[in-house]
Amino acid sequence: MHTLSFTGARQVRFPAPDVARGFMLALIALANVPFWLRYFPDAPQVGEAALAAMNDADQWWYLVRTLFVDRRAYPLFSILFGFGMAIMASRTIERERRFAMDAIPPELSAGWNTVQCENVRDSVERRARRAASRLIRRRGWWMLAFGLVHGIVFAGDIIGAYGLVAVIFAEVIVMRRPWLRVLVGAIIASLSMLGIWSMAAMVGREPMVLESHGPVALDASYLLVSLASWLIATPMTVLTALVVPCVMIGVGVARWGLLQDPRGRGPLLVGIALVGLGIGALGAVPFALMQLDWAFVGSAAWSYPLFHASGVAGACGWLALLALVGGGPRESLGSVCAFLSAIGRRSMTAYLSQTLLFIVMFGVLGAFGVRVLGVAVSGLLALGVWALIGFGCVIAEVGGTSRGPAEWALRWLVAKTARPLPLPTLPLAFPAASVGSGAAIPGPSLSMPPVSGAGPRGISQDSPGSTNANCPI
Numbered sequence: 001m002h003t004l005s006f007t008g009a010r011q012v013r014f015p016a017p018d019v020a021r022g023f024m025l026a027l028i029a030l031a032n033v034p035f036w037l038r039y040f041p042d043a044p045q046v047g048e049a050a051l052a053a054m055n056d057a058d059q060w061w062y063l064v065r066t067l068f069v070d071r072r073a074y075p076l077f078s079i080l081f082g083f084g085m086a087i088m089a090s091r092t093i094e095r096e097r098r099f100a101m102d103a104i105p106p107e108l109s110a111g112w113n114t115v116q117c118e119n120v121r122d123s124v125e126r127r128a129r130r131a132a133s134r135l136i137r138r139r140g141w142w143m144l145a146f147g148l149v150h151g152i153v154f155a156g157d158i159i160g161a162y163g164l165v166a167v168i169f170a171e172v173i174v175m176r177r178p179w180l181r182v183l184v185g186a187i188i189a190s191l192s193m194l195g196i197w198s199m200a201a202m203v204g205r206e207p208m209v210l211e212s213h214g215p216v217a218l219d220a221s222y223l224l225v226s227l228a229s230w231l232i233a234t235p236m237t238v239l240t241a242l243v244v245p246c247v248m249i250g251v252g253v254a255r256w257g258l259l260q261d262p263r264g265r266g267p268l269l270v271g272i273a274l275v276g277l278g279i280g281a282l283g284a285v286p287f288a289l290m291q292l293d294w295a296f297v298g299s300a301a302w303s304y305p306l307f308h309a310s311g312v313a314g315a316c317g318w319l320a321l322l323a324l325v326g327g328g329p330r331e332s333l334g335s336v337c338a339f340l341s342a343i344g345r346r347s348m349t350a351y352l353s354q355t356l357l358f359i360v361m362f363g364v365l366g367a368f369g370v371r372v373l374g375v376a377v378s379g380l381l382a383l384g385v386w387a388l389i390g391f392g393c394v395i396a397e398v399g400g401t402s403r404g405p406a407e408w409a410l411r412w413l414v415a416k417t418a419r420p421l422p423l424p425t426l427p428l429a430f431p432a433a434s435v436g437s438g439a440a441i442p443g444p445s446l447s448m449p450p451v452s453g454a455g456p457r458g459i460s461q462d463s464p465g466s467t468n469a470n471c472p473i
Contacts, residue, residue: 014259014260014261014326014328014329015326015327015329015330015333015337015341016259016260016261016262016322016323016325016326016327016328017080017083017084017087017259017260017326017344018326018340018341018344018345019322019325019326019337019340019341019344020076020080020259020318020319020322020323020326020344021080021343021344021345021347022339022340022341022342022343022344022347022350022390023318023322023325023340023344024073024076024077024080024318024322024344024347025343025344025347025350025351025354025386025389026383026386027069027072027073027076027318028073028074028077028351028354029354029382029383029385029386030065030069030073030379030382030383031065031069031070031073031074032156032354032358032382033358033378033379033381033382034375034378035154035156036358036359036362036378037372037373037375037378039362039366040362040366040370040371040372040373041366041371041372042371042372043372051292051293053372053374054374054375055374055376057374057376058374058375058376059292059375060376061375061376061379062288062291062292062375063288063292065375065379066284066287066288066291066307067280067281067284067285067288068277068280068281068314070284070311071284071307071308071311071314072280072311072314072315072318073315074158074241074243075242075246075311075312075314075315076315076318076319077158078162078242078243078246078247078249078250078315079246079247079249079250079253079315079316079319080250080319081162081165081247081250082173082246082247082248082249082250082251082253082254083250083251083253083254083259084250085136085166085173085247085250085251086173086250086251086253086254086255087254087260088132088135088136088139089129089132089133089135089136089173089174090132090254092128092131092132092135093128093129093131093132093174094128096127096128096131096132096421097124097125097128100124100127100128100423100424101124103423104120120424123424124424126424127421127423127424129174129175129176130421131421132174133170133171133173133174134170134421135414135418136166136170136173136174137166137167137170138414138417138418139163139166139410139414140162140163140164140165140166140167140170141163141167142163142410142413142414142417143159143160143162143163143166143410144160144163144164144167144234145163146159146160146163146348146352146406146410147159147160147161147162147163147230147234148160148227148230150352150355151226151227151229151230151231151234152223152226152227152230153223153226153355153359154226154230154355155225155226155227155229155230155233156233157230157234158237159348159351160230160234161233161234161237161238161241161243162243162247164234164235164238165238165243165244165247168238169184169244169247172184172248173247173251178252178255181248181251181252182248184244184248185244185245185248185249186245188239188242188244188245189242189244189245191239191240192239192240192241192242192244192245192308193305193308193309195239195240196240196304196305196308197301197302197304197305199240199304200299200300200301200302200303200304200305201299201300201301241308242308242309242311242312245312246312246315249312249316253319258323259319259323260329261328261329262323262324262326262327262328263327263328266324269320269321269323269324270320270324271320272316272317272319272320273317273318273320273321273324274317275313275317276313276314276315276316276317276318276319276320277314277317277318277321278317279310279313279314279317280310280311280313280314280315280317281314282310283306283307283309283310283311283313283314284307284310284311284314286302286303286306286307287300287303287304287306287307290303325337325340326340326341338394338397339390339394340390342390342393342394342396342397343386343389343390343393345393345397345402345403345404345407346393346396346403346404346406346407348404348406348407348410349393349403349404349405349406349407350386350389350390350393350404352406353389353392354385354386354389357385357388357389358385361381361385
């Protein structure tokens with residue numbers, strides 16, 4: 001199977017990001033399936049009743065899931081989202097920079113002095129970054145709309161939270177210097193950990209209290225309750241979860257270039273994978289032991305925040321491991337990487353499809369009289385749903401489609417709602433004796449074409465008559 005880059009024809013695609021997204025969807029399915037178990041009529045209540053309903057297989061699977069999946073999958077999702085936004089921003093900035101430079105008449109730029117060249121370069125750069133931030137924000141608004149619709153049936157939707165992050169932090173994502181991203185990530189992380197600690201301090205040591213909430217009725221009010229829960233949970237996720245810090249980590253990963261082309265960095269990636277997954281697992285042990293009531297480890301006031309914080313390290317470990325699996329850029333992928341890449345290229349469609357298939361599957365089971373499902377069995381069903389979606393993505397890939405329906409719809413909506421961004425004003429050309437003059441006249445009456453939602457398809461190359469030959473900007 002061949003995977004060509006969406007940045008243009010005849011370019012080899014970097015498989016590692018798509019491979020990571022494809023595997024991430026398996027972790028997301030495993031993390032989300034407990035939400036749907038609550039709708040079986042005999043779902044156990046919280047505390048000792050929930051623990052007593054678990055057999056040995058359930059308890060061991062819950063331990064594995066807590067160490068490697070729960071609060072590890074969504075940080076990985078956030079890092080990959082930040083990575084995608086950073087790549088989109090960098091490609092948009094490059095395209096808009098070239099577009100603006102190609103629009104400058106060579107006869108005008110030939111007479112510019114050094115100061116004028118610097119001024120034009122700064123104006124072009126500001127315009128390019130503004131175009132990138134507008135694209136990210138517009139995409140964020142449409143992601144909020146997608147999340148709103150999804151939230152009507154699944155209150156645990158995360159698309160809306162990522163859309164809100166894109167809307168609020170678009171300028172931070174496109175900034176050249178990293179210090180503001182570090183500052184924003186640190187502040188939000190501190191607030192999030194404070195909120196997690198406050199919530200956990202009220203819980204005490206009740207086993208399984210954070211795992212289940214007993215059966216939930218499916219009645220006429222379900223859709224309204226689900227939507228109301230989503231409306232509350234979406235902003236709270238941005239403020240009280242580690243989504244924003246992980247998005248900023250993803251932006252840093254993109255600037256570092258580690259995920260785009262991991263060739264030659266095997267030892268570093270192996271180290272990150274081992275340390276990250278190890279910290280993630282060890283940090284989850286106290287919380288898992290408390291939930292299973294296997295050992296006395298104190299209260300959730302410290303084990304639950306540790307569980308969350310170590311999840312970020314676990315997500316980084318997963319990302320490094322998946323970068324190793326994905327490897328460097330190439331045309332032909334192996335069977336496993338091709339399967340994961342096919343899902344990853346349609347990650348939003350796959351994510352939304354999980355909800356649809358969970359509803360259908362558990363609805364059918366309920367219609368056949370199933371009143372409760374164990375934790376381990378539900379995990380196997382979640383992997384089955386992910387695999388089924390994966391086969392559908394492979395069929396679509398073989399059929400020649402590069403995106404899923406959700407990706408096409410989002411891209412189309414973002415492109416249709418784009419507005420032209422005017423070119424910067426251009427200075428007059430002065431004789432050499434007038435060096436330092438800052439006079440300016442309005443630039444040529446040119447409009448920027450609408451920017452598509454997933455980055456440019458092709459970046460125009462400098463022509464022989466490009467203004468870059470006359471002014472080094």
